[in-house]
Amino acid sequence: MAGHIQDRWYKTETDTTGKTTRVKTNRHGTGMRYRARYVGPDGTEKSKSFPDRQKRLAEQWLNHIEADMSRGAYIDPAAGRTTFQQYGEKWIGAQTTDPTTRVPVAVQLRRHAFPYIGSRPLDSFQPAHIREWLSELERAVPASSYRRVIFASVSSVLSAAVDDTLLAKNPCKARTVRAPERGMPRVRPWSAERVFAVRAALPERYQAMADIGGGCGLRQGEIFGLPDDEVNHETGWLHVAYQVKVVNGHLVFAPPKRGKERDVPLPDRVARILKQHREDFPPVAVTLPWLRQDGPSVTKRLLFSLTGGGAVRRTDFNTRVWKPALVAAEVIPEPKSGERHEAAREHGMHALRHFYASVLLDAGETVKALSAYLGHSDPGFTLRTYTHLMPSSEGRTRKAVDSMYEAAESAPDGPETAQGD
Numbered sequence: 001m002a003g004h005i006q007d008r009w010y011k012t013e014t015d016t017t018g019k020t021t022r023v024k025t026n027r028h029g030t031g032m033r034y035r036a037r038y039v040g041p042d043g044t045e046k047s048k049s050f051p052d053r054q055k056r057l058a059e060q061w062l063n064h065i066e067a068d069m070s071r072g073a074y075i076d077p078a079a080g081r082t083t084f085q086q087y088g089e090k091w092i093g094a095q096t097t098d099p100t101t102r103v104p105v106a107v108q109l110r111r112h113a114f115p116y117i118g119s120r121p122l123d124s125f126q127p128a129h130i131r132e133w134l135s136e137l138e139r140a141v142p143a144s145s146y147r148r149v150i151f152a153s154v155s156s157v158l159s160a161a162v163d164d165t166l167l168a169k170n171p172c173k174a175r176t177v178r179a180p181e182r183g184m185p186r187v188r189p190w191s192a193e194r195v196f197a198v199r200a201a202l203p204e205r206y207q208a209m210a211d212i213g214g215g216c217g218l219r220q221g222e223i224f225g226l227p228d229d230e231v232n233h234e235t236g237w238l239h240v241a242y243q244v245k246v247v248n249g250h251l252v253f254a255p256p257k258r259g260k261e262r263d264v265p266l267p268d269r270v271a272r273i274l275k276q277h278r279e280d281f282p283p284v285a286v287t288l289p290w291l292r293q294d295g296p297s298v299t300k301r302l303l304f305s306l307t308g309g310g311a312v313r314r315t316d317f318n319t320r321v322w323k324p325a326l327v328a329a330e331v332i333p334e335p336k337s338g339e340r341h342e343a344a345r346e347h348g349m350h351a352l353r354h355f356y357a358s359v360l361l362d363a364g365e366t367v368k369a370l371s372a373y374l375g376h377s378d379p380g381f382t383l384r385t386y387t388h389l390m391p392s393s394e395g396r397t398r399k400a401v402d403s404m405y406e407a408a409e410s411a412p413d414g415p416e417t418a419q420g421d
Contacts (some may be wrong), residue, residue, distance in 0.1 A: 003038025003065070005058050034058045038065055040076060075123055075168055082166060084125075085118030088157045099247045099292040108150045109157070112137060117154075122167045125158070127174035134180070147180035187385060189358035190351050194329065201328035206321060208277040209304060212238075213352030214359075215270040217374050220349040221245055222256055224312045227300040228283040231266065231274055238266045240375065242300060244311045250293045251311050253300065260375045277303065286311045322349060357382075361389050 009028045014020050032049035036058040040046045046065075050058040068074040092106045116133050134151065141147050155172035162170050171177065190198075199210035209223050218226065221243035230239040241261045245254045255261065284305040289295040304312055323341040326332045332344050353374065360370050371382035 003036060003062050005055060005062070006035040006037060007033065007055075008035060009033050009052070036062050038062060041069065041074060042076075046076070075165055081121045081123060083118060084120050084122060084157070085114045087122060087161055087166065088114065088118070091157050091160055099252075103247055105153050108153045112141060112150050113154050122158075122161050125167065125171045127171045127177050130154075130171045130174070130177050134177075138180075144181045148182060151179050186388060187354050187357075188346070189354045189389065192355075194331065195352065195355055197329035198325050198331065201325035203321065205281045205307070206304065206317075208273050209349075210352060211270045211273045213349055214355045215267055216264045217353050217356035218264070219243065219257065219353065219375075220314060221254075223349070224302075224304060224314070224317075225253060225300070226303050228278065228303055229301065231271075231303070233266070233271055233275070236266050236268075236271070238264045240264060244288070244314075246314060247292055251288055251313060252292060252295065253288045253290050253298045256375055258375075258377050260377060262372060262375050264373050274303070281305075284309050318348070354386075357386050358389050361386060 008031070009025060010022045011025050012020050013023050033052040034050040034055050035047055036050065037045060037047045048058075048061060050061075065074065088109050092102065092109065095102050095105070113133070116136055117129060120129060133154075134147075137147050137150065141150065151172065155170060158167060158170045158172055161167040172179075195210060195214050199207050199214075202210060212218050212223050212226065213220070216238055218238075218240060222240050224244040225242040226238075226240075227242060230241060232239070239261070240256055240263070243254055243256055245252055247254075281304075283301040283303055285299055286302045286305060286309070287297050287299040288311060290298045302311060306312060319341070323332065323344065326344060326347055327334045327341070331347050332342055335341050357370055357374065360373070361367075367383050367386075368379050370386070371379040374382065376382045
């Protein structure tokens, strides 16, 4: 048995003859009687007190500690009493990912996890606590896909606690805990008529954004952060290496999502539109910090900027430019006086990327190529997102047979002259 058990109510005294006797201490009858003590792996003494008549429980506790130490599963009882929020805040502060990733994770934990499970000590977590939290989360966050992201952040914190020997197992990985579904909505791409109607409703200085989104598949932030020198009219390629993002309320330059730079084919029609846009609205030099507010300054000559100069801010653009264009194109209704535009997540600028994907798939482009042009990290994600837009096997079968009949009908003895059996 690791350590030993101290009886606080009695002590052993030795008289002059060497005889030992047990005598009551001045604490006899008050407080916890037994104190189980051991030296932890870090060299410091640990202890736990037990009441009268529970010496056997104290022995069992020490035996359990010894067993945990022998199999490498020991958890410091004091450290395990650290709450999820206390550890989570330290975990957030120690992250080395770029700020554009850290900030959303911190918001997820502080808004949707700490208020529910933040006060719970780490060593008390059971799968039931995660299941109960997920039930509360479902009522607070309707979108299954976002709940899945929040769940992943909580699981990451608890996995780190396991690595730091503050928790024996991650309860998020228990068999009885089911992560929220991916909840990928079925993409319904815009028609070409809608794309051009919205484009026409945009202010002239921003109309070419619709061409880059719908004709090259760039994300909104990548359009805002597109430098003039990344558009190569001679080779017919557009290099995507920057985006404009908001971090802690401040605009910054950042690499594309997941740091995936890419080259995208530049269609001739889009190239001509960009040339005309450059003449009408010359590129503007914009200086922003790189990745975070105190990051090194980076200057780029952006194709799109505010009327008075400066980079375009996503929230302002969506509210003051994009949604009014959706109203003008009759995509969403005009808000009542004093009210905001209705939420229209499926009609954000991302709809232009979906349109781009639908056009390429309809033309027979491969999923692998489309995935590369969109900057997806996994072609499987592209396939799952757009598989319903791909020409079906039965569609190809009908087309092949119809083509055969059309060819045969043009022959002198085509199928129309065939006799029945």
